[in-house]
Structure formats: C-alpha cells, structure tokens
Amino acid sequence: MTHADFVFAAFAITALATLWILIGSWLAMRRSEALANDLRDKK
Amino acid sequence: MHRFANPNRFLSIAKPLTPILLWPGLLLVLGACWWGLTQVPAERLQGDTVKIMFVHVPAAWLGMAGWTGIAVASIIQLVWRHPLAGVSARAIAVPGALFAGLCLVTGSIWGKPTWGTWWVWDGRLTSMLILFFLYLGYIALTNASSEKGNVSRVAAVFGIVGAVNIPIINRSVVWWESQHQKASITLGGSSISEAYLWPLFASALGFSLLFGAIVLMRMRAALAETRIEARMRRMAED
Numbered sequence: 001m002t003h004a005d006f007v008f009a010a011f012a013i014t015a016l017a018t019l020w021i022l023i024g025s026w027l028a029m030r031r032s033e034a035l036a037n038d039l040r041d042k043k
Numbered sequence: 044m045h046r047f048a049n050p051n052r053f054l055s056i057a058k059p060l061t062p063i064l065l066w067p068g069l070l071l072v073l074g075a076c077w078w079g080l081t082q083v084p085a086e087r088l089q090g091d092t093v094k095i096m097f098v099h100v101p102a103a104w105l106g107m108a109g110w111t112g113i114a115v116a117s118i119i120q121l122v123w124r125h126p127l128a129g130v131s132a133r134a135i136a137v138p139g140a141l142f143a144g145l146c147l148v149t150g151s152i153w154g155k156p157t158w159g160t161w162w163v164w165d166g167r168l169t170s171m172l173i174l175f176f177l178y179l180g181y182i183a184l185t186n187a188s189s190e191k192g193n194v195s196r197v198a199a200v201f202g203i204v205g206a207v208n209i210p211i212i213n214r215s216v217v218w219w220e221s222q223h224q225k226a227s228i229t230l231g232g233s234s235i236s237e238a239y240l241w242p243l244f245a246s247a248l249g250f251s252l253l254f255g256a257i258v259l260m261r262m263r264a265a266l267a268e269t270r271i272e273a274r275m276r277r278m279a280e281d
Contacts, residue, residue, distance in 0.1 A: 003091040006156050010149040011076060014098040018072075021141050022253065025260040032267035039274040 048126050050266050057259050065256035071249025078242040086239075095153040097242055101250035102146040106174060107209055109139025109254070113181065114206035117199035127262070129194040132202055133185050134261035138254055140178035147171060158222050166215030167223040170208060177205040 079097035086093035113132045120128035150168070151161045162168065184198040194202075216225050227235045235243065 001156075003085075003156055006152050007080070007091050007094050010095040010098055010152045011080065013148055013152075014102065014145055015076075017141055017145055018250075018253065021138050021257055025138075025257045025264070029260040029264040029267070032264040032271065036267040036270040036274070039271060039278075 050127070050269075053127055054263065054266065057263055061256055061259045061263070064252045064259065068249050068252030068254075068256055071245055072253060073249075075242050075246035075249050079246065083238055083242055089157055092153055092156050093239065095149055096239065097246045099146060099149040099153055100243060101247040102142045102149060103171070104247055105250060105254050106139060106143030106146050106171070106178075107212060108251075109135050109142060110174060110177065110202075110206060111209055112258075113139065113202040114209075117194075117202035120194070120199050121196065121203075129199065130262050130265050131258065132199070133194050134258045134265060136178060136182050136185060137261070138257045140175065140182060142250075142254070143171065143175040143178055147175060154222070163222050165221040165223065166219035167212065167221050170212040170215050174205075174208050174212060177208060181205065 075097060079094050083094060085091045112135045116128045116132035116135070119125045120132065147168075150171075154163070155161050181198060181201055184201055185194045188195040188198060213226075215221065216223050227233060228240075233240055
C-alpha cells in the first residue's frame, strides 16, 4: 500500500461516518418534529 | 442560564442556529479537506501520510470536547437542575463516541505507515480507547434510563467521573513514554509549519461547527419526542 492509500482510507472513513451521523440526526429531527406538529394540530 | 430552561425559548434559538452552524461547517470541512489533500506539500519524514492530520486532529479534539461538554452539562443538571442539561448531554454522547472512534481509526491508519504498526498500548492510545469505552458506557446508561430525552442522576455522575480521563489523555505524552508525538499546538504557540496549520485550523473549525449542528439536531429530536410522548399520554387518558 502507498501512503496515498492510507490517506484516502482515513479521509473516506471520516467522510462516511460524518455523513452517517449528520443525515441520521437530520432525518430523526425532521421525523420527530413533523410527528409532534401533526399531533399538536390534531387537538 | 434558566432563561433557556423553557424548551420553546430554546427552540426559537436552536431552529435558526442549526443551519447557521451546518452550512458553513460543511463548506469549511470540504474546503479544508480539498486544501489539505491537494495544496499542502508532503512532509519531509512522514510524506503524504501527514495529511491524515486534517481529519485525525479534529476527531481527537471533538472526542475530548464532547466528553467535557457531557461533564459540564452533568454538573449543571445535578447542581442547578436545568431541564435541558441532560438533553444536551445525551445529544452529545453519540457524535462524541463517533469522533472518538474516528480518532482511534484514523490514528491507527496513520500509525501503520509511520510507526510500522496499527496499534501500541501506550498512554495516549490507551487513554483515548478508554474514552471511547466511557462513551459506550454512558450511551448504555442513558438508554437504560426511563426518563425520556433526559438522563438519570447515575448517568450524570458517570459523566462527571469520566471527565478525569480528559486531562490524562492530554498529559499522557508528557507523563509516559509514547510513540505518539508531543503536543504540537499549545497555549504558548505552535511548532507546526503554517502550510499545515491553517488548513488544520479550518478543518477543526468546520468539524466543530458540524458537531454543534448535529448536537442541536439531536436535542431538537429529543424535545420533539418528549412532546409526542406527552401528547400520546394525554390522548390515551381522554
């Protein structure tokens, strides 16, 4: 393996993990806030 | 501080603040990674692997800052009983664990070509691994709690006690012999060349803004879930 392979692996793993937590947190927030607003409107 | 104890007041700030942290954070991270990968020269001894610094150092910083945030929030929860302190501590835990894990993985990837090994049981690496396990323990404790969105007193005490590990991580390269290099950036200055320092600063700032946005999103989700649960309970009683 060349040095570039190690650099690519480190950046790729960081990018994937960051995207995973970012998208997961955003979807969870959107879903929960939408459901909370729906329930509030059903009063 | 108690001005923000009202979730509605907190949300009126958190909602506009989330994109303010998210988009500049994303742009900074992308720009810093491009800068670090394509514009920065290879280092004399380490070659191109020095570029791993632009993801490894922010991950280490956020892993440690995350637990410091949990400890501060836990103190605020226990002493002042601030209702959002536990919510914020819980929101920090998963991204904090993720960045502590990323620090270990990217450090290991950096170690193989630089030290010739993926792992050594020295003070810095071992104390960082302990921090990762502390995060896992904290997440398990908060998930076991019956208090939806908040954390139990046991978890809060665990958050404070676990903070003992933060100065140990910081001083480990001074106290014990270590493969890991000594601190390159201190309050007294930096021993890193400016060619590496500025993209590193941009990357650390970008990841920090993203971390803040992630924590706000998770707090907003937790508060919305609390509202859902309260509403469902009222509907069941009617």
